[in-house]
């Protein structure tokens with residue numbers, strides 16, 4: 001039977017399960033989630049033939065908040081003596097793929113599988129290319145995911161590039177730039193990879209644009225904005241890295257980010273202040289509904305309970321502020337690889353409305 005296999009941060013399996021259950025119900029597709037705590041995985045099983053694939057087609061992956069990656073396929077029990085033959089047989093029943101991704105769970109147990117996946121990677125790739133179940137020239141073909149739960153239990157599945165994360169297990173390979181003042185710089189970079197198609201970066205992250213970074217110190221996020229040659233107002237009572245101030249592109253405002261108001265509309269507002277999600281979403285709602293920025297990226301730090309419900313109510317709050325101001329915007333939210341007990345929200349104004357008096 002085919003099912004969906006979804007990757008997430010360990011500890012958030014319940015959130016993925018709840019989200020999938022809600023969305024499948026909305027789509028009118030019967031299915032149930034199987035999730036064990038701290039496995040970083042959720043199975044979503046659709047008993048009716050073809051329903052798992054149909055569900056995958058009907059869901060926009062970018063709308064899933066807690067899932068990092070997914071694939072549709074089925075499980076195999078493989079004998080340790082010959083793991084490759086059953087995988088090839090499973091591939092003969094699915095679509096031709098453009099590439100092979102070997103995956104494990106993002107847990108210590110998953111990492112322990114690394115030696116095996118390394119050993120099998122080359123011979124499996126050779127066998128799949130020879131049998132032509134993987135054809136690199138077919139760039140529009142799906143990716144083949146071969147996921148190792150253990151040496152004996154393997155999931156073989158597929159995902160499509162236009163409706164899945166662009167990295168195996170949804171884990172981007174990003175490096176902290178040498179001169180960035182903090183590791184959190186990667187959060188903003190990863191957010192851009194998620195929320196902005198690569199061919200729109202030049203237009204939407206353009207030199208000369210203006211940005212406000214709330215809770216900016218020491219400047220990891222500001223570094224990303226400066227690196228795109230933007231003019232940045234960094235709001236924080238804490239000190240900013242000297243190198244950023246020396247760039248001449250940053251104005252440091254020592255103030256409360258919740259009270260700060262830009263003199264005129266900026267292209268970007270980003271915010272990494274650690275606070276209750278309700279306060280962060282109210283801040284975001286204010287910025288976008290009053291037209292203070294065109295795009296915004298903000299973190300919602302999540303409490304320990306009701307995390308999925310909490311995110312939904314944050315998003316509803318932002319949406320109703322936009323509706324009230326008659327503004328059309330896209331709102332997306334994702335738990336990024338670099339997000340711990342938090343999610344990252346992106347809003348982009350598509351059509352401005354009657355801005356409320358500031």
Ligand SMILES: C[S@@+](CC[C@H](N)C(=O)[O-])C[C@H]1O[C@@H](n2cnc3c(N)ncnc32)[C@H](O)[C@@H]1O
Pocket residue numbers: 181182183184185214215216217218219220221222235236237238255256257258272273274
């Ligand atoms: C997680 S750190 C930000 C890290 C930063 N994004 C980076 O990449 O270097 C949170 C920052 O928010 C600041 N902060 C907390 N409350 C604030 C407020 N009400 N207004 C402005 N900044 C605030 C703190 O001083 C701290 O520097």
